[in-house]
Amino acid sequence: xxxxxxxxxxxxxxxxxxxxxxxxxxxxxxxxxxxxxxxxxxxxxxxxxxxxxxxxxxxxxxxxxxxxxxxxxxxxxxxxxxxxxxxxxxxxxxxxxxxxxxxxxxxxxxxxxxxxxxxxxxxxxxxxxxxxxxxxxxxxxxxxxxxxxxxxxxxxxxxxxxxxxxxxxx
Amino acid sequence: xxxxxxxxxxxxxxxxxxxxxxxxxxxxxxxxxxxxxxxxxxxxxxxxxxxxxxxxxxxxxxxxxxxxxxxxxxxxxxxxxxxxxxxxxxxxxxxxxxxxxxxxxxxxxxxxxxxxxxxxxxxxxxxxxxxxxxxxxxxxxxxxxxxxxxxxxxxxxxxxxxxxxxxxxx
DNA sequence: TTGTCTGCAAACACTTTGCACTTTT
DNA sequence: AAAAGTGCAAAGTGTTTGCAGACAA
Numbered sequence: 110x111x112x113x114x115x116x117x118x119x120x121x122x123x124x125x126x127x128x129x130x131x132x133x134x135x136x137x138x139x140x141x142x143x144x145x146x147x148x149x150x151x152x153x154x155x156x157x158x159x160x161x162x163x164x165x166x167x168x169x170x171x172x173x174x175x176x177x178x179x180x181x182x183x184x185x186x187x188x189x190x191x192x193x194x195x196x197x198x199x200x201x202x203x204x205x206x207x208x209x210x211x212x213x214x215x216x217x218x219x220x221x222x223x224x225x226x227x228x229x230x231x232x233x234x235x236x237x238x239x240x241x242x243x244x245x246x247x248x249x250x251x252x253x254x255x256x257x258x259x260x261x262x263x264x265x266x267x268x269x270x271x272x273x274x275x276x277x278x279x
Numbered sequence: 280x281x282x283x284x285x286x287x288x289x290x291x292x293x294x295x296x297x298x299x300x301x302x303x304x305x306x307x308x309x310x311x312x313x314x315x316x317x318x319x320x321x322x323x324x325x326x327x328x329x330x331x332x333x334x335x336x337x338x339x340x341x342x343x344x345x346x347x348x349x350x351x352x353x354x355x356x357x358x359x360x361x362x363x364x365x366x367x368x369x370x371x372x373x374x375x376x377x378x379x380x381x382x383x384x385x386x387x388x389x390x391x392x393x394x395x396x397x398x399x400x401x402x403x404x405x406x407x408x409x410x411x412x413x414x415x416x417x418x419x420x421x422x423x424x425x426x427x428x429x430x431x432x433x434x435x436x437x438x439x440x441x442x443x444x445x446x447x448x449x
Numbered sequence: 450t451t452g453t454c455t456g457c458a459a460a461c462a463c464t465t466t467g468c469a470c471t472t473t474t
Numbered sequence: 475a476a477a478a479g480t481g482c483a484a485a486g487t488g489t490t491t492g493c494a495g496a497c498a499a
Contacts, residue, residue, distance in 0.1 A: 143497085143498050183456065183489090240404055249433075253432070263420050312479090353466080454498085467483095470480080472477100
């Protein structure tokens with residue numbers, strides 16, 4: 110998913126007017142952190158990328174990139190964590206490893222996770238949030254966010270599925 | 280998930296007629312697996328236990344038990360996996376490690392997770408399931424189950440919270 | 450220059466596996 | 475006796491850390 114540079118739009122509640130790269134630079138500067146070549150490479154690469162990925166995948170992709178723009182495994186992990194802190198990425202855990210997706214300028218959403226092909230389908234539901242908040246209130250709990258994964262089979266996998274075992278992994 | 284042989288239950292609030300130990304023995308026998316001392320120790324201990332725990336915790340508790348009833352780490356892990364298969368336990372991943380809770384004779388539910396004190400509060404909502412199924416249907420997806428964790432702060436932690444950083448871990 | 454960042458290698462936490470021996474059936 | 479289970483030690487994952495040299499500010 111590509112983020113437009115210099116756009117100004119609002120989705121749900123989030124107001125976006127900086128490119129991810131700019132937003133990240135701002136975040137770093139605000140904390141006395143430095144805008145290094147590696148960090149820029151990573152934000153840029155991630156921003157020009159499709160939805161979901163994990164650290165190893167990203168690392169692999171960077172490896173195929175011009176020599177100057179590479180980053181080591183530790184740097185990738187460190188930078189992903191910073192991007193999550195900066196609100197650029199959202200992290201979730203699937204099958205034991207962390208999966209990231211864009212979270213900058215995107216409305217909150219949840220996922221349908223196909224246990225057949227590991228596909229993630231996004232959806233969002235205001236009603237869901239309404240219920241979440243109602244339940245939280247009942248328990249005198251202040252909800253800051255949530256994570257919902259609906260497991261099951263997508264239409265493609267529903268056909269030839271009878272032998273294989275479906276595991277509950279999340 | 281395997282359905283019990285000879286159990287008697289009704290949906291909504293599940294009715295159970297076998298003890299966890301019996302249920303597990305049945306499950307094992309049905310698969311030509313053996314009812315060993317270790318497996319019995321583990322089911323019994325887990326069944327007499329409170330809600331949420333992880334493998335290391337269980338292992339630790341078993342260590343304090345009469346010599347004859349211990350089980351090694353690999354056996355604990357193997358048995359927990361079997362109990363999940365047998366529908367006795369539910370597994371979820373929090374902060375990178377697997378957490379188990381009872382799933383036999385318990386109605387389906389979700390959790391409020393306090394990022395302040397790591398407390399888990401259970402709740403359940405029929406409305407939620409209704410929405411889940413509606414959304415799944417819209418995407419021609421067959422929902423088999425879901426996992427919802429609402430993150431936030433419990434009432435106890437809401438007081439002295441201003442300095443510390445709350446992390447999104449799930 | 451000064452202090453942060455990077456990459457390497459090593460350490461990590463949690464979980465799984467290979468294998469010889471023990472136990473259930 | 476035959477087959478499956480156990481424990482040990484070792485190997486795996488995915489991720490994090492200590493540290494010396496490299497580099498932004």
